[in-house]
């Protein structure tokens with residue numbers, strides 16, 4: 001496996017750890033978009049959340065919460081954006097699921113999740129809802 005995040009987990013590639021437990025590791029993004037921009041990953045290799053064992057998903061979410069608390073206490077941001085890019089079409093650059101935790105400050109020039117893409121459907125919400133039944 002030639003996965004850069006697996007090498008970060010083993011320590012082969014150094015990183016600045018923010019949080020670690022038996023199932024997850026959180027470290028500072030080497031290309032931060034905000035101060036404290038942190039990546040939270042499962043210690044098992046999984047390209048997307050669809051590949052991640054259901055038993056690990058709660059651990060990943062709990063680690064995200066713990067990381068947010070650490071960042072809140074240490075950096076005192078005004079808010080956060082939290083999420084992940086799923087597959088290359090959505091901007092996933094490393095094929096190992098990683099949750100971005102981005103501290104935000106008032107008037108920092110950033111946008112909301114809604115600013116990621118503007119591609120509204122050509123059909124109305126009721127029609128989309130029918131597709132999901």
Ligand SMILES: [Zn+2]
Nearest residue numbers: 003006045096
């Ligand atoms: Zn990996």
